[in-house]
Amino acid sequence: MNFSLPELRTVEVTRYVTPLREGGSLPAIVEADDDFLYVLKFRGAGQGVKALIAELIAGELARALGFRVPEIVFATLDESFGRTEPDEEIQDLLRFSEGLNLGLHYLSGAITFDALVTTIDAILASRIVWFDCLITNVDRTPRNTNMLMWHKELWLIDHGASFYFHHSWPNMEEQARRPFVQVKDHVLLPQASELEAVDAAFRSILSPERIHAIVALIPDDWLSGDSPFESVEEHRAAYVRFLETRLVHSENFIKEAQHARKALI
Template sequence: MNKIDIRTVDVTQYVHPLREGGSLPAIVKADDGFLYVLKFRGAGQGKKALIAEFIGGEIARAIGLKVPELVFMNLDDSFSKTEPDEEIQDLLKFSVGLNLGLHFLSSAITYDPLVSTTDSLTASKVVLLDSIISNIDRTAKNTNLLQWNKELWVIDNGASFYFHHDWKNWENHLTRTFPLIKDHVLLQKATRLKEAAVEIKNLLSAAKIAEIISNIPEDWLISESDSMSSDDMRAAYIEFINSRYSKIDLLVKEAEDAR
């Protein structure tokens, strides 16, 4: 099993904002010389969106989907002091510390269901990924997929695991499936769901799930508004993912019925 090795880099230059994203992510340069799409801890959904982005991205990678490299990004307070735009200035100020970056795929284009192509097994894997992580935001309106080098790349998983916005009731989600899969942008192309489920079972182990969760930065799990401890939160993420994973045949049937 390949070990997860998440690099930590420092932001050295704020290049420009990506205004198509509601949370105002940005293109930044890091001290390794590469460009990244930086997701800010100070944005609307805060650190929980970074956690969802990280878990979803690493599960996608584990099951053989293409995902840009994810890195932890240190942002210091110098950038907010030189930013003229007040909205961005505030965002930078509230995001000092550890954020999440995705390697920038230069010249990648947004997946368009009307013109872009992908094979049916990849489509089926993405559909089951989003059923497992309860991703409500991979629709025709907002595909959160890229085409790069003639391949499909999975990005933007921050709307997943929505149960963590209300920890008091998170256990209610353990018995559920994911009816919202009916709105998935790739559902019509997902004609090999059973085959995809077999691959996922072979590639995604309980140990891999636990390893992904263990790599969530402790700082992201600490919140004044949450009464749960960080250890309990990690255990809850693991239990939730395992509950979905154990119901993968049900998720396949649900997606097939919706299609």
């Protein structure tokens, strides 16, 4: 299957605009040297680069599957950037995040998706539920949908809590085969009646070549820190192996989602 290799731009952060304090990792709106605003995810916050890796892989997988996702960029923070920041907590965050971070294009004026206000058809709901089962995304609940309506279109955001297996690497192969039991809390599960049809279509899109290309985007620097692997290459290959194994055994998470859906309707 022919496809374009994903490419990410690199920008330099020039101005800290405001923190987004609803997130535990203190993401922020920043301005970059291309004059655009971005939601910046900091390597020095919360779960560190693992959250950035999850955001990167999940976001580009979503884009490959045809979802609307804000542009993802690499964003560099100069060592002198936070010196004038008066808030000590933010100043520490900026200092610990020097170097390469991750930014998502800021969707100015977007509003949070509300399932009680906006109706999603069965196909789109099934596509999103399938995707979140694949990446083990626990953050798509009625309380926190992590979806936005922007110019009357649905956008997926904030996938940093995905791939939670990489916080504990032992038994990775077993974890890749497991159903996604948290799907029972998914905000779109009641509408997701077309999971089997979506499965066939999406598995054909996510070829090994495409998965390798997306995982190859992870900067070596993010893979060379606290890691149980002997090399960056081995670490990167583990993400590929997880995704390929999960796709082969997608029936496991589909059945779990269907069972959870029957319990709801």
